[in-house]
Amino acid sequence: MVFSGTLTYIALGSRTSKVALPPAKPTEASPRAQAPSLPGTLYLSQEGAIYSLSAGRFHQLTSESGWTQPSISPNGDIVAVKRSAYYSDLYVLNPFGTVKRRITNNSQPRNSDTGLYHWVFYPRVSADGRTIWLAYDKPKFAYDVVLSIWSMPYSGSLSQGRLWGNAADYTGGDVQPVPVRGGVLYTKYDYASRYSANLESRLVGMLFITNGSSPGRQLTNPAEDCRDPAISPDGTKVAMICTYMKQISYLTIASWNGSKLGVRQTILSNQIVAQPTWAPDGSGIAYLAPGAGQSGPFQLWWLPSAAYAPPPAPVPTPTPGGPYNGTLPSPSPPPVVVIKPIQVTTNNGFDATSPLAWGS
Amino acid sequence: MLAIVLSSVAGGIAYFMPAAQLALDSTGQVIQVPTPSPTDLLTSPSPSSAPSAQPITGAFTVLLLGSDDDSKFQGDHVLTQSMILVRVVPSQQKVTMLSIPRDLYVHLSTGGYGKIDGAYSYGGAGAAIATVEQDFQVHIDDYIWIGLLGLIKLIDAIGGIDVVTSHPVMDDYYPSDVYSRDPYDYERVAVLAGPQHLDGINAMQYVRSRHGDFQSDFGRSQRQQEVLTAIRVKAKEVSPEDLPALSAALKGELKTSIGLSRVAQMLPLAASLDDPNAIRQLFLLPPYTHGGAPGGSLIADWGAILPLVHTYFP
Numbered sequence: 323m324v325f326s327g328t329l330t331y332i333a334l335g336s337r338t339s340k341v342a343l344p345p346a347k348p349t350e351a352s353p354r355a356q357a358p359s360l361p362g363t364l365y366l367s368q369e370g371a372i373y374s375l376s377a378g379r380f381h382q383l384t385s386e387s388g389w390t391q392p393s394i395s396p397n398g399d400i401v402a403v404k405r406s407a408y409y410s411d412l413y414v415l416n417p418f419g420t421v422k423r424r425i426t427n428n429s430q431p432r433n434s435d436t437g438l439y440h441w442v443f444y445p446r447v448s449a450d451g452r453t454i455w456l457a458y459d460k461p462k463f464a465y466d467v468v469l470s471i472w473s474m475p476y477s478g479s480l481s482q483g484r485l486w487g488n489a490a491d492y493t494g495g496d497v498q499p500v501p502v503r504g505g506v507l508y509t510k511y512d513y514a515s516r517y518s519a520n521l522e523s524r525l526v527g528m529l530f531i532t533n534g535s536s537p538g539r540q541l542t543n544p545a546e547d548c549r550d551p552a553i554s555p556d557g558t559k560v561a562m563i564c565t566y567m568k569q570i571s572y573l574t575i576a577s578w579n580g581s582k583l584g585v586r587q588t589i590l591s592n593q594i595v596a597q598p599t600w601a602p603d604g605s606g607i608a609y610l611a612p613g614a615g616q617s618g619p620f621q622l623w624w625l626p627s628a629a630y631a632p633p634p635a636p637v638p639t640p641t642p643g644g645p646y647n648g649t650l651p652s653p654s655p656p657p658v659v660v661i662k663p664i665q666v667t668t669n670n671g672f673d674a675t676s677p678l679a680w681g682s
Numbered sequence: 683m684l685a686i687v688l689s690s691v692a693g694g695i696a697y698f699m700p701a702a703q704l705a706l707d708s709t710g711q712v713i714q715v716p717t718p719s720p721t722d723l724l725t726s727p728s729p730s731s732a733p734s735a736q737p738i739t740g741a742f743t744v745l746l747l748g749s750d751d752d753s754k755f756q757g758d759h760v761l762t763q764s765m766i767l768v769r770v771v772p773s774q775q776k777v778t779m780l781s782i783p784r785d786l787y788v789h790l791s792t793g794g795y796g797k798i799d800g801a802y803s804y805g806g807a808g809a810a811i812a813t814v815e816q817d818f819q820v821h822i823d824d825y826i827w828i829g830l831l832g833l834i835k836l837i838d839a840i841g842g843i844d845v846v847t848s849h850p851v852m853d854d855y856y857p858s859d860v861y862s863r864d865p866y867d868y869e870r871v872a873v874l875a876g877p878q879h880l881d882g883i884n885a886m887q888y889v890r891s892r893h894g895d896f897q898s899d900f901g902r903s904q905r906q907q908e909v910l911t912a913i914r915v916k917a918k919e920v921s922p923e924d925l926p927a928l929s930a931a932l933k934g935e936l937k938t939s940i941g942l943s944r945v946a947q948m949l950p951l952a953a954s955l956d957d958p959n960a961i962r963q964l965f966l967l968p969p970y971t972h973g974g975a976p977g978g979s980l981i982a983d984w985g986a987i988l989p990l991v992h993t994y995f996p
Binding site for chain 1: 838839840841842843844845846848849850851852853854855868869870872874875876877878879893894895896897901904908911912915916918919920924927967
């Protein structure tokens with residue numbers, strides 16, 4: 323009797339779902355055996371630690387102590403955010419995760435006025451290695467705390483920084499700077515109804531660009547609700563996440579001429595997707611999304627370029643028997659090959675608000 | 683043979699006991715004033731077997747109530763900062779969520795006039811339900827009340843939720859009253875924008891903060907509906923066998939008139955509601971409401987509100 327009762331209890335317990343299982347550390351669970359070995363070195367964040375993925379293996383570079391949003395400087399160093407309870411700062415780490423120097427200093431003596439602290443997020447170093455771009459919550463006024471785009475000398479201090487643009491009040495502000503020739507591409511949060519009277523008064527993300535001499539110029543429609551811009555290695559495309567004011571997201575690629583976005587191509591739809599990042603050799607895009615058929619912690623996914631690059635133009639087959647002056651039969655279109663994204667990890671929990679960094 | 687059957691049943695009772703206990707505890711507190719339909723858990727014979735998963739076919743309306751219930755408040759005398767009326771029509775696979783502004787100045791079921799978020803503090807869930815039924819002219823079948831810690835525990839118990847956080851939350855003066863000794867303490871929080879996985883604490887920060895929101899309580903209502911939608915998505919992966927662990931996590935933090943067997947019936951329903959376009963979200967922004975009522979509360983334009991409510995909550 324005891325046996326059958328216990329067995330019933332255990333059997334019911336074994337039928338529970340795995341929804342609440344904590345994610346495994348990337349170093350404890352290697353990428354799936356059938357996952358491709360991604361080129362170069364990819365840097366990701368999970369539970370306050372930064373990991374690298376190279377040659378199919380994860381390496382933990384920092385302790386789990388608030389590290390997030392890694393970015394690569396031209397000399398191969400890592401610039402990352404270290405987030406504490408009330409503030410965050412930028413640090414330079416070597417490629418093995420050892421701190422080389424602290425870029426900002428937002429720490430304060432413990433103060434009862436929490437409004438005296440500052441956040442800094444989304445670091446990005448310019449291609450010439452001389453300037454670092456970031457999102458910083460200054461200026462702010464009492465309850466109106468917004469992030470604004472700033473630049474500063476990479477080897478200097480925030481007191482030498484320059485404010486770019488004017489973040490809208492009570493919106494969260496301007497974030498995700500991406501340096502471009504003569505300026506910066508970024509995500510602005512603002513109310514859709516301020517840009518189009520036909521839209522609801524809801525907060526949306528829009529890609530903007532500014533050269534610093536004029537207010538930012540809008541690149542995406544508020545109804546597209548886009549964020550997470552990433553410029554392709556050849557500089558001709560921008561990958562971004564658009565949500566169309568819904569609780570789903572679309573991985574979208576747009577052509578890019580350095581100042582304007584062109585035709586949109588939706589690559590993934592109707593799922594939650596974040597942080598598209600181009601491989602340095604142009605072989606594909608990595609991104610974060612929940613595991614296949616699940617909601618839950620974000621996994622690393624890989625989309626080979628064949629999934630979004632236009633297929634080569636078909637070449638007519640020569641007619642056997644020599645030259646022929648008549649009309650060649652129309653070449654039949656090549657069979658459509660659907661390239662599916664590949665899930666690289668299965669039980670991790672990567673920080674989806676942390677852009678991926680990819681070194682060659 | 684009989685012994686084996688009996689012992690197996692005993693094992694099942696032991697397994698589902700935490701869920702049954704929670705349901706009994708929470709439903710036992712139901713309501714002093716005229717009530718929603720009685721809990722089927724109390725009338726059902728026994729939780730000894732796995733709950734029935736017969737699908738729900740009829741439309742129903744639930745009032746969701748959320749309260750700050752930290753130590754600033756005494757007992758059940760809490761305000762319901764979040765009040766969302768949810769109508770589910772299984773046959774059409776449609777869900778409608780109507781956020782009721784907490785500052786709406788209404789006739790309270792317990793007598794007199796005041797902000798609608800005070801109804802619960804005067805008479806518990808029954809008073810809140812009766813107030814909404816009387817003012818909005820709707821029938822409410824069930825209610826769910828959850829406190830701060832309850833929402834955190836619920837979301838953690840289902841392993842977190844995936845949300846496209848439409849509104850970055852940057853709040854330098856967020857109340858630090860859930861785990862702090864000082865219920866009037868505050869802290870800095872930053873919930874960055876974009877698709878992400880939120881644990882209970884971060885989800886709570888996302889739905890509770892209003893300082894950094896231009897639309898204040900209306901913006902917060904939008905975020906609350908986003909989180910509710912995400913909980914529904916996650917519920918698709920929860921099985922009836924998860925209910926004991928869930929109920930153990932929520933013990934004392936959630937009150938409802940919905941019985942355990944009905945919860946089990948709702949799980950497949952949640953799984954079947956797959957189309958995000960099938961969820962209609964309603965907010966009583968101007969011109970449905972406007973300021974100017976006593977104590978900074980909102981005046982309702984019932985001439986506009988009631989036709990809207992009757993359309994979606996017949």
